[in-house]
Amino acid sequence: EVQLVESGGGLVQPGGSLRLSCAASGFTFSNYWMHWVRQPPGRGLEWVARIKSDGSITTYADSVEGRFTVSRDNAKNTLYLQMNSLRAEDTAVYYCTRDCPGGCADYWGQGTLVTVSS
Amino acid sequence: DIVVTQSPDSLAVSLGERATINCKSSQSALYSSDNKNYLSWYQQKPGQPPKLLIFRASTRERGVPDRFSGSGSGTDFTLTISSLQAEDVAVYYCQYHLGTPITFGQGTRLEIK
Secondary structure (H helix, E strand, O other), X not given: OOEEEEEOOEEEOXXXXXXXXXXXXXXXXXXXXXXXEEEOOOXXXXXXXXXXXXXXXXXEOOOOOOOEEEEEEOOOOEEEXXXXXXXXXXXXXXXXXXXXXXXXXXXXXXXXXXXXXO | OOOEEEEOOEEEEOOOOOEEEEEEXXXXXXXXXXXXXXXXXXXXXXXXXXXXXXXXXXXXXXXXXXXXXXXXXXXEEEEEXXXXXXXXOEEEEEEEOOOOXXXXXXXXXXXXX
């Protein structure tokens, strides 16, 4: 059974940093592109970043480019999102998703809440 | 950037009736190299992550009931629920994913009339 379990969310002050993790199991993690998608409370979905199966290609939404970094450790079956210079508008539930492939998301984690507030 | 617009924003349909949600992208989702549309549909129920329903515009994900269907090509797409069930109450999103940025529609809230 495919499982994606996010962790690392919490309350952080504006300008601060946080690293999210996503532990994957039930599939060959190293074969799949992976994505991060976020959802502000009560609002819609926003794609954040993606990373190729071997980690060689990363792409970001304009809203996070230069502040967030997606990475992966295929030996540990884990996806990461390093978030720096956090802003109030980054407050959201962050989901880890598996690529379909082609850019859609066939499996989603339960999400981890990041709150940026003083 | 690509703009993806769903209509309507909310919809109330009687049980057993048809529900139709539209999605329009500002650029074509059709990839000429494989003739596939990179447009997907998701269902999100309260307190849950989204669930993939339809990918490549019209291919139903495994386990999705056949009352859900997707159609369209290029820039105009439709999600149809042929006979609404109580468990279909949710917010539905379309997603454009031909290249980046991957872009979601704003969502359509579906309720029972």
